[in-house]
């Protein structure tokens with residue numbers, strides 16, 4: 210059914226849609242909070258393909274695998290983890306960094322409208338403030354900012370607004386200790402190898418200093434130690450600093 214007059218346009222199977230909406234509304238009424246996706250007890254050992262939708266092939270399935278190991282984390286693994294752990298109503302704001310190509314290729318969310326990019330001006334740090342704005346608009350589910358370390362350093366003070374106004378923002382800082390997109394872009398283009406590194410910064414400590422909760426993730430196993438329900442319910446910001454593999458090449462210049 211499609212009508213330009215309708216405030217809410219629905220596409221798909223009505224019965225299936227309303228069945229799901231009713232289930233979610235009942236859970237919300239009963240528990241007073243949105244349900245987390247049920248990833249099951251065996252989630253940690255799920256096959257990589259369970260995250261990638263059927264009919265889609267990715268360049269490197271291992272780089273978004275949810276399997277646990279001590280190997281350095283690849284950025285797409287972080288998306289897979291967030292998407293399967295947080296409520297479906299969660300909104301994602303992707304900053305301008307390697308996260309743009311990573312997310313275009315590997316971000317598989319059941320609600321595409323939850324995925325926000327800003328590639329017109331492509332300014333670094335846009336997502337930091339946008340995630341705070343998103344939380345002002347809707348406090349029911351987390352508003353997630355995914356930013357590189359360089360992006361977050363350009364504009365990290367907005368976290369103080371989220372602390373002051375007790376907003377459910379999750380700042381995910383993908384720390385590769387450098388300007389990764391530029392480093393990989395130069396490498397692929399065969400340009401001179403200048404220094405793209407960012408000095409070590411403890412982003413979790415920065416978050417705590419502003420009054421947020423903060424955690425440092427060094428391996429996929431660390432994700433299991435987080436209380437995801439508490440994180441999803443929290444009315445206030447959380448900062449997740451994720452140490453990622455700086456050598457993993459993003460999917461750019463694929464043609």
Ligand SMILES: Cc1ncc(C[n+]2csc(CCOP(=O)(O)OP(=O)(O)O)c2C)c(N)n1
Nearest residue numbers: 306307331332333357358359360388389390
């Ligand atoms: C204000 C601004 N300055 C410079 C750039 C060019 N630029 C795009 S991505 C990037 C590096 C981003 O580094 P980081 O946030 O650490 O993300 P990474 O690529 O390492 O994941 C730069 C310098 C830009 N887009 N906006």
Ligand SMILES: [Mg+2]
Nearest residue numbers: 357358387389
């Ligand atoms: Mg970086």
